[in-house]
Amino acid sequence: MSDSRRPRVLIVNAYVDPWRSAAPMRLFIPRAMAPYYLAGRFCRDRTDVRVHDEVNHGALLDPRLFEWPDLVVLSGLTAAFDRARQLAACFRHARPGVAIAIGGPIARALPGLCATVFDYVCQGDVESLDDLIDDALGAGRRAEDPGPRFDLVGWSYGLGFVETTRNCNFSCAFCSLTGENRPYRSYSSDEISRQFRAMGRVQMLMVLDNNLYGSNRADFERRVDLIGAHWRRGDFRGWGALVTGDFFKNPDNLARVAANGCKALFSGVESFDPVVLKSFNKRQSLSSDPATLARLCAEHGVLFDYGMMLDFGQQTVAEVDGQIDTLLASTDTPLPALLSLTIPILGTPYFDEAARAGRLMPNLRLSDLDGQKLVEWPKEPLERVVPYVADLLRFRGRKTALLRHAVRHAWSRRSSFDVTQSMISLLGPLVRYGGSLRVGSIRQIRQSWREPRRTYCAMSDPPSVAYRPPRHLPERFARDFEPLYVTDGAGRLTEELQAATAGNR
Template sequence: MKKKLLLINPAQSKKPNLANLITIPSSSLGYLAALTPPGWDIKIMDENIENLTFEEADLVAITTYTCNAPRAYEVSEIYRRKGIKTVIGGVHVSMLPDEAAQYVDTVVIGEAESVWGTVLKDFEKNEMKKRYTSELISLENQVYPRTDLYSWKYKLFTVETSRGCPNDCEFCTVGLFNGHKYRQRPVEDVLDELEKLPRKFFMFSDNNILGHGKKAEERAIRLFKGMVDRGIKKRWGCYVGVDFANNPEVLKYAKKAGCSSVFIGFESLNEESLKEIQKTRNLKIGVNHYKDVVQKIHDNGIGLIIGSFVMGNDNDYPDIFQRTTDFILESKIDTAQLSILNPFPGTRLFKRLEKEGRLLCKKYPHDWQYLDFTKVLYKPKNMTPDQLREGVAQVYRDTSSRLISLKRAITSYKDTKDLLGAIIAYFGNRSSGDLWRKVSGAVELEN
């Protein structure tokens, strides 16, 4: 009789939150499912799209990020009371394994793939350890996620072509978790996976599809050309930096390969803030040339530009909100994602703010749920928490009303002739603005 394995992605909460705006599967759970030997009956459950029924299992593995950590611990404790062993992994618990160990049987630190087989063997021998520390794996001959186990409710699937980041930004956990060595999958391997992907829409989940350096950019172009040559007819999006528009060949072949949206990290319109968060690519392009970046991407027919902005850096003053509003409307980016700077555990930002006595959160793990980019969880340097929260809300009000969203969508269609992109932009603006107003209120921190 096969043993039953539940792979669970807990929700941040049952209340509306930005994570539910576009729900995508947890690729880490898909990879673990692919690495699980045949003697297991596997089920992937995502609380963001379905209720957990806490069904019987032999082993439960849970993935975490910071804002769902309290719920992950709660889920683990429910199963443990039923006598079922639990394993937990992910970025958050890799930063705080001692915290996680209070609520689970086993903690996996780092990328779980390299130790997953050992975890299962030890479980079968009833010798599962309290902690496993993984090594960074080569992405050569990487298994494909078990997409057959994903729910039909997901709007998008994801494909990963690289991991790691050589940069060391103060606020970021990518290098801490995935390492500072930039690792890439072979292009042919990625193309093979894309041919098998059972969806017409997907997202490259890499932090930057162009990677780092000229060779990585050339690899991205080979990938795009390979998609064209193999006749892979899918629409897709990706995360990019502001240098995405530097090379006309990148834009040309990305569009030919089916690129219909880019999530681009403008980060800030304040050059002092860009220096603060060490965004050298953005500084090299220059804030004054951001509009040119948007124009070049639209000129190549890529119809959905999602601009990302982080608010609340130490060099931000209240005028940053109006400047951001003006840029969003004047640059013709199709939709914007505004995030309040969040101090994640393990980062230098968290340690600095803690040392300076500026953190507003004091009760952990309870308060981790608030790190969802919509809450002010520290004392800003040049404005009050209320000014920061209300400033971001005002940008959303000024850029996502029904009339303004419609005007922006019409402009997008005129510029790119991408009707689907314009429709997505309209509903994206309306949804993100409405949801922000629901979730971004002041937090009653339990100090």
């Protein structure tokens, strides 16, 4: 790269929307922050850096952006491998000679396959980008004092983001972090403070840790006290974080975070069935009753949110339906912030066990593993389960009950929450399950109209229109728009996938 021109770098979070929309998903919180941490590794004075997040900005369809970069850095969840490959083809056609790198979960799950598609494969954390920068752009393009580029985030509803730890100290069978087997570690106070300086003042702070609590109580207290010091200084009005179920076993933990400005906590309850939790190796959540935890949090002025996964391989429609009806009838219990089907994420113990047991459906694409369609054989006949899933994920037939619950739950917490918390409590479930209008560019809206109707079952769900190569692409790029299949017609792992993952673990 010539020293006479600043190299142009585009960092892309690849994503294919399971709800069949190419428009931006502006209300999805938390936003993907990895691209902005990656952007901070580049020297501001000697590179031009942009970020495109296909969740927050919508599908990347602008031909001018495909022609712009000298270096593209792609990231995303494992299921976005196909999308990353499609984007690489578009960039290479628009700008021959562009260097394309892949990192994050995709690179760690499929390093060998990625090496045949992309120019650089980064399997490490954000720091591993430094060697790539030197090789692709030349010396002097790295930041001397790296820090996240929060200035590139744009408007984010007054939210700021920091990270105080990496990875998780638990090994849930379904979690990609378990498959990657990377150690849990916390940041030093200096590292955390550097992020605060980059963030500046915001309305609310989200701590992006996979598990704020961790395995060292003294270190947890250090990090919470540091966040609290910034809160008392007026850098933000309050903050939220994700914690594991063991956090709530010591009442002092809740009191400590509340005293340091915490306004919201999220915990992965996942299932109300202890048998299901044990099968997930999620014993830390065996005592995580959302009604009890929500009440305890409210007593400290903290909003409680949680995730719920539905496993129709272990539960019947009647059992799941009864749980949902119980939630809707309970004013004290919030509805889950996340409602998903179980996802056998590639590289996890859960995926390996599902493959060995023959639970994976035939002709399964990697991109099908999005949590919004059946990908495993259910306990009951498909003709009973699939229509139920289609209705439940859209709360069809339950809209009135949804509205009634949201209003009553928010009203019941009015004495515990401030105005912002009350609005989140009221509007959160309505936005999640009530449906919302998403508006994007003309290209994004046109692509959304072309999307085939969802069937909520991987065996019948047609691929996204993103798999159709744009008309202007030469035939040599057609291979880049073919899906990576996880299983063959008999439900066995494909030879291509086995070759791609051989030796990973």
